[in-house]
Amino acid sequence: TMAKRGHDLILGDPLPGLVGEVEALGVDVLAMDGMADLADGTAIARLIDAGMERFGKLDAACIRTGEIIGGRFMDATLEQLQRLQAVNQEAVFHSLQALLKVMVPAGQGQIVIVTSATGRRPLGAALYASTRAGANMMVKAAALEVASKGVCVNAVGTAFLDYPGFINATGSEDPEVRKKVEAKVPMKRFGQPAEVAHFTASLLDGGNRFQTGQFFSLSGGWSD
Template identity: 25%
Template sequence: MNELLSGKVILVVGASAGIGADAARAFAADGASLMLVARSEGPLAEIAAELAKDGREVAWTTGDVSKAEDVRRVVDATVARFGRLDGAFNNAATTQGGRLDRVSEEDFDRLMAVNVKGTWLLIREEVRVMEPRGAGSIVNMSSIGGLRGSSGMGAYQASKHAVIGLTRTAAHDFGPLGIRVNVIAPGPTETPMLDQTRLAIPGGVEARIAATPLRKAGTGAEVGAAASFLLSDRASHVSGVILPVDGGFVA
């Protein structure tokens, strides 16, 4: 079988639930060997055990992407386990609702530490081990909130705009090294995080779905399928791209 990610070692960050877990399932189905990372040990171990039942090589480790020492350890553990790192899906994120002037400084700092600093730390460490091989593919996670503004999610949207900026710059910085860097911008996707948004902005999610040409929320599996393509050799000349997986919302 000619599987899309056959022979690839992929690091999946934020893999214990939601889009990260569904993406890990997609990558495993496409033939990848996986290192799964999240902060919560129990759910992470369950996902790893589920995927290993299908005969895939799966390892896992916990870590906090806002801490430089954790990120370096995670990347080093991947190389120690599998011998290399071919691709990474940088999906760890947190959210925060509320009008900008009502977001606490503590919440703002935590959101930026995970969503922005965490993405930068991951890129830095992933490139460190990809550069000697002269190849690699990194897929970061933004949001349609990183492409436009709307009321009630300003701090989160600012962080997702920043992830797009990091990705575009990384594509320029690391393209000469043979490393591709792209970003996915999902629309409303049925995950626990979407449920948090429903609570933070009553009616907001449903309004966005109603304004989506396909008239539905996406799934983690659909996001994972898009990421599989970007991580694969079929996307060998694709770098610096923002790929909305949003049912046409930003069209």
């Protein structure tokens, strides 16, 4: 979506074929592998450094982090909590700090952190929802600090998306299970990744610089 709007891109761990697809749209693309675990604070720093060397500036960033561990709270382990804190909260911490160190001195920038709608309304995965809620609040707190510096920071929380992570976590590869899960959504269907991309792009393309410190739920009406 951003490439279609003429933006050059920095991609971490792009899917096969994606680089060629966006280059065909006439934009410059920098792709780096080894970015999967942003809980390692050096990963996002390497990506930003490479991008600055290539393009000389960073106008916007969309960071998607996270891992799902389901189950009941009473059955959870400390190890599970620590893992989710690392990938769902520490990764956001490292990403925001690294991005803001570049954008604040530049006096401009837009950041979207993709979290989860379960950070607003739990869906049964207690530890996952808790760590996502923490990430959402971290985004709001950071946004408040840099609001006067020309940098906008928002969170987009998804749920009920038709992509492998959610499908596998809910068992929705089974058509009967999928029907039951979709029934929980007011719109009675799963959302498409392209719908998330279009909404997120509106917070990143430079046209909306008066929206910051917000959490937006993209969940078909399931969560406010």
